[in-house]
Amino acid sequence: MKDEKKAPKLRFKGFTDDWEQCKLKNKAEIVRGASPRPISNPKWFDDNSNVGWLRISDVTEQRGRIHHLSQRISKAGQSKTRVITEPHLLLSIAATVGSPVINYVNTGVHDGFLIFLNPTFDKEFMFQWLLMFKPYWNKYGQPGSQVNLNSDIVGNQSVAFPTMSEQERIADFFSKLDTAITLHEEKERQLERLKSALLQKMFADKSGYPAVRFKGFNEAWTNRKLGNYFDYEQPTPYIVTNTNYSDEYNTPVLTAGQSFILGYTNEDIGLKCATYKEPVIIFDDFTTSTHLVTFPFKVKSSAMKILTLTQKNDSMYFGYTSLQNIKYKPLNHERQWISIFSKIKIGIPISKIEERKIGNLFERIDHLDNYYQQKIERLNSIKQSLLQKMFI
Template sequence: MFPQNDEKVPRVRFANFKNEWEQRKLGSLATIVRGASPRPIQDPKWFDNESDIGWLRITDVTEQDGRIYHLEQHISKLGQAKTRVLIEPHLLLSIAATVGKPVVNYVKTGVHDGFLIFLSPTFEREFMFQWLEMFRPKWQKYGQPGSQVNLNSELVRNQEIVLPNHKEQQKIGVFLKQIDKAIILHKSKLDKLISLKKVLLQKMFI
C-alpha cells in the first residue's frame, strides 16, 4: 500500500491530502471490550419476541454481510442484564466462527462474547470497517497451521494500523461504502436475471 521508502503516504489517494499517515495500535484508538452471553444460552428465559433489543448471531452477520439492519431473535430483560446492549450503531469485530469479520449494528443489539466492541472510538467508523474487512485474511497469522484462529481482545488491541486524519478517513469511508452499495445493487440485478432465465427455461423447454 505504501512506497518502499517507508514514507507513510499511500500510492493512491484523493487530491488535496498531503500529510503522512500515522501508525497507531487499535487499542489506542478505542476502548475494545468483549461482548457477554447469558448462560446456558439455550434457556428460553433469556429471549423475548416482544423485546426491542435484538440478539446478534453469526448467522445474522453472514446473511447481512456485516451491516446489521434487522435481527430475528430478541433478548429479554433478564438476558439484557447478562450481555452488552448497544442502543446506537457501533463497530464490532467477530472473534468466533466467522473470525475477523467487521460488523456495524444499525439496530438495538445485544452482543454476545463472540464479538469485540469498539467503544468511544477516535476513528471514523466506516473507514475502520473497510480497513478491518481488508485486514481480515491477515488475522490468520495468529493461528496454528490447520487450526482455527483464536482472536482475543489483547491481540486486537496490539494490532498496528496506519491511518490518515479524520477528513481523509471520512472521504475514504464514504467512497468505499458507495462501491459496496453498487456491488449489492448489481448482485440484486444479477439474481433477478438468473431467476428470470430459470423461469424462461422452464417455460420454453417443456
C-alpha cells in the same frame, strides 16, 4: 536519512500528510460481548423485545451491515450481555473470525464479538480496513487450527491512520462501491426469484396445461418419458491423469459436480480423449444436476452422461428448462440416468414454436443472470485491489 513517507500507494488528490501509526487500543476502548448461559435456555429470548440478538449468520447474510435481526433477546437476557443502542463497529472472534460489522440496531452482543467503544476513528474507514486486514489475523492461529482472537491481540494491532477528513473521503468511496455491489446482487436475486416462479408456472401440471404461457397457445401438453427424447453416452475416453490447466488454452475440461469447468487444456495427454462439439446436455449421474453445453469440451469425470436429443426438439427448452424443473433429490450414491431419470415423464408442448419460445426466454434470463454475476465478481475484484492500495 529521511524517513520513508508513510502513505498508501493510491490516495485522493489533495491529501499529502503522512499517516499516523497507532495501536487500535489507543483509538477505541475494545471490550468483548457477553452471553447468557446456557444459551439454549428460552428465557433469554423474547419475540416482542425491541433488542435483537446478533449471530454470525446475520453478519454473513447482511454483508457485515446489520439493519435487522430476527432473534430478540429478553429483559433477563439483556442483563447478561452487552446491549448497544447506537451504531457501533464490531469484530467477530468466533466462527467466521475477523469479520467486521457495523451494527445499526438495538443489539445484545454475545461473546463471539468485540465492540469498539468511543472510537476516535471513522467507523466506515475502520470497517473497510478490517475487511482488508481480515486474512492477516491468521498469523494468530496454529497451522490446521482456528484463529483465536481476543481484545488484547486486536488492541495491540498497529494501524496507520490518515487525518479524519481523508478517513471520511476513503470511507465514502468504499461505501458507495459497496452500495453498487449490493444493488447488483439484489438484481441477481430478483432475477433468480423470477426464474424460479416461471419454472413453476410455465410448465404443465397434472391438468396438462401450464398456468402461464405465451399468447396464442392453448393446446394441452403431452407427457412422455425423458428416455424417449435422449440418446445418452457414457464417456469412456476421458482425461484420467493430472494435466496442466491454463486459461491460455482453448478447450475446457468438464467434470461432474459444482465445479463443472475444471480448467482448460490443449492436449490429450496421450489418450484418445474425445472432444465434444455439438450442443449437448451434461447430466451428472450422482447429483442429477444438468448443464446445457454449446461449446467444444473434453471430459474429466466418468460420473456424467452426455445427452443428445433424438428428435427435432429445442435444446434450449430441455437444457434450460425441462430438466431444471424436475424436483428430485438423489437418495444414494448411484447412477441416476438409467435407473431413474430416463423413466421420468415430463410435459412437452405440442407446438415446437411454443417450446422454442420457452427455451429462448429462459436462455435470455440465464444470460442476464451471468451478466450480473460477472459484474459482481468484477466489482469485488476491483474493491479487493483498491483495499490493498488505499490502506497501508
